[in-house]
Amino acid sequence: MLKSYAAAVLALVVGLGSGLGSLPCAAVTAEAHTTQTASAPKVLRAFLSTGETGLDPAVASDIASLSLLENLFDPLLRYDYLARPVKLQANTLAAMPSVADDGRTYTFHLRQDVYFTDDPAFQGARRQVTAHDYVYSLKRLYDPALKSPWSFLLEGKIVGDAALKARFGYDGDIAGLQAVDKFTLRIRLNAADPNFLFYLAIPATGVVAREVVEAYGVQVGNHPVGTGPFKIGTWKRSDQISLLANRDFRPMFFQGRRLPLVDRVDIKIMEEYQSRVLGFLNGEFDFLEQLPESMKEMVLTGDAQPTLKPELARKGLVLSPFPVLQTYYMWMNMEDPLIGGYGKDKVALRRAIALSYNSAEDIAQMKKGLALRAETPLPPNVLGYDPAYRSPVGYDPALANALLDRHGYNKGPGGLRTLPDGKPLTLVMHTEPSMVGRLRDELWRKNLNAIGLRVTFKGDKKTEIIKASRLGTVMMFETNWVADFPDGDNFYQLLYGPNKAGPNYARFNLPAYNQRYEQTRTMGDSPARTRLYDEMAQIIHAYTPWVLLTHPISADVRQPWLRNYTRHPVEFTNWRYLDVDAHTRR
Known part of the structure; x- marks a missing residue:
């Protein structure tokens, strides 16, 4: 790796924030919402490099499953899409939480327009998300039956959570994890944890409904029911998946337009490197993240500072080198x-x-x-x-x-x-x-x-x-x-x-x-x-x-018809923000 290219890439990630504003908040009025035209649905075409294992936030830990969960379920917080250095922002909250007791007590006020997607488990009712749902969802990380790989995030940190370790149950009260009222959640820590809010922005802490979990039992990972910008459409295991825009998704806006911007995301599982690259070059995918090193010669030229091959640049493809965390x-x-x-x-x-x-x-x-x-x-x-x-x-x-x-x-x-x-x-x-x-x-x-x-x-x-x-x-x-x-x-x-x-x-x-x-x-x-x-x-x-x-160092390449593409350092996907120009797409 020649130092000039590494230095250029590291400078790029530091400079990404200059000139980029934060994601417009959900308070943007409905008048700013640009509705989709009545023409053919907008479809984002993506791939995952490995098959998903299951779509239960408390259990999944592979990148493919986490990428899907990010779009189906909602943690309390998310990252601002454009802010660099990275910055957390309210997601299902009315505002960022208040912090007291020298960083040991957090109070979260939930938005009141967050709903789960329809499911028979709700018996025809429109199911609103409450603070009790987050209490239940966070307790699931402690459930010994689930063996959650994410239990380390919370174990021993929340006041009174030793009771969950000694004798687990969903109905008992935990002093440090309380629904103060229907839309107020309070979490108290044994000691200040500078990273605690980061934990509340990962898919594992996404909210689930207890009645859905109890209805499907051990199969709940095959029946994802979330509150995110997308919901499951078709699902052919470890092969093809489609996510449909959740048009009941609460008002969230990007550049004056309501999210998500596309009507559907079509995802293929592409484990072989050559198939991914050839598929992208043939226009089957709208972007290619982390160009496989063994396929570099098909797309890039040069060593000190790789660039797109001239014939690809002439087609309008765009290269974005990105240092991955x-x-x-x-x-x-x-x-x-x-x-x-x-x-x-x-x-x-x-x-x-x-x-x-x-x-x-x-x-x-x-x-x-x-x-x-x-x-x-x-x-x-x-x-x-x-x-x-x-x-x-x-x-x-x-x-x-x-x-x-x-x-x-x-x-x-x-x-x-x-x-x-x-x-x-x-x-x-x-x-x-x-x-x-x-x-x-x-x-x-x-x-x-x-x-x-x-x-x-x-x-x-x-x-x-x-x-x-x-x-x-x-x-x-x-x-x-x-x-x-x-x-x-x-x-x-x-x-x-x-x-x-x-x-x-x-x-x-x-x-x-x-x-x-x-x-x-x-x-x-x-x-x-x-x-x-x-x-x-x-x-x-x-x-x-x-x-x-x-x-x-990821060599990311995107098609000329893809809009709003920016790679985030932490989040796995940016699908909710992406748009496609149907007039230039081939």
């Missing part, structure tokens, strides 16, 4: 009998694996220059990121070999190493059965074989791998994390010991790390917190539960 890493199971543990021999094995990773080759050949080397878990532009920090672990196969020799991982026949007790040593890395997955397998095989480590690959769908990871049955897996909110806490919590049944797939549990993490949770963005983050990064490099890989 995302970190790629390869985690190793700290409880696995072969690779896990905190003893010197196990640390040496994992450290050698990290030293075998050639980041320069990965970025140049696999990422095609569209990435930055990851020094810490934090990507640039996340609060707490330290641009001066440099990882002490670099590509050094000679040091990796010396480390393995010193700790008894001796070479046997064929130059492959054994365990210190002489037994065979075979690493097992889970992988996704795709073209890119196979290419990455070969990169890892070459790197690991170079230091005498045998590795085999076990292919499966990512959703299945994640399920197995939460059970602790996966040894190693390369994955990535996209920011749920733009703060370092969202990344460093991935290695917090108590989260090992959730997003801490490495099952890392070290007191020195946990203590520092707990300290940072009560701190706002500050030099003192950044110093603690740097210490946590040093612990990660010392014990190596992760091999830190890259932060991608």
Whole structure:
């Protein structure tokens, strides 16, 4: 990755806010609403890179499902579409919440024009959203039957929530989670949490109706009933999905026009990279986010500062490079009998694996220059990121070999190493059965074989791998994390010991790390917190539960007929704001 392009992209994201106003609020009068013409419906055409697993806000955690949930369900807050740096704004609230008790008490006044979409569970009634619905929805994150991957957001933070842990029930009162009246919600925290409002802007905290959940039971994720700008139309699992504009959606406006701006969103699941790019170039999709690195030559030219191929530029396509709040890493199971543990021999094995990773080759050949080397878990532009920090672990196969020799991982026949007790040593890395997955397998095989480590690959769908990871049955897996909110806490919590049944797939549990993490949770963005983050990064490099890989730079391309397109750093989709010009669309 040449520095000139990286610098240009980072400057771009900082400058996005200049000249862009905030999203016009819902108070814009109905007279400003421009109605759709009676002509053919406006259809936005998009794709998702993986299949959805289910549409229950409390349960779903994959990007495809979250992208859909963002458009079907409503948390209390959302991000201003255009504001940079990112800024929260009221969503189902009449105004931003009031804060008291030194940041421990929040009072939310709900809008009174928020309704669930029609469903037989409501028995013909038009179902208004109340504060009680949000109490119920937030309690669902604690429900042991759901095993919500989002429980870590709230557990131990809300006054009295220990009762939910001891004996869960939806009907009992919790002191810190109260519907004061029909449209007033009050949340009291045990301690101030600078990121608390960010939690209330993610799909997991979207409002659901109790009668819908009880009507459909374990199948509720197959019957999404929300309050968002869209509702489910057709749904062919992990293949094609259509979202229909919810024309009962409360008055929300963008540039004087009522949201959503299109009548339908047609979504295809496109797992193969080549199919996505060819589909976009053929006009089947209105935009292409995160151009696959292996397909770069089909769309871009140049290395120092990639640009669109001249023939595509002449067609009016627009390129927007975008630094994603995302970190790629390869985690190793700290409880696995072969690779896990905190003893010197196990640390040496994992450290050698990290030293075998050639980041320069990965970025140049696999990422095609569209990435930055990851020094810490934090990507640039996340609060707490330290641009001066440099990882002490670099590509050094000679040091990796010396480390393995010193700790008894001796070479046997064929130059492959054994365990210190002489037994065979075979690493097992889970992988996704795709073209890119196979290419990455070969990169890892070459790197690991170079230091005498045998590795085999076990292919499966990512959703299945994640399920197995939460059970602790996966040894190693390369994955990535996209920011749920733009703060370092969202990344460093991935290695917090108590989260090992959730997003801490490495099952890392070290007191020195946990203590520092707990300290940072009560701190706002500050030099003192950044110093603690740097210490946590040093612990990660010392014990190596992760091999830190890259932060991608997304090459986003859009068709000339797409209007209002701006990539948001945190939210997964911008579908409600997008419009298409039917006169120029082909």
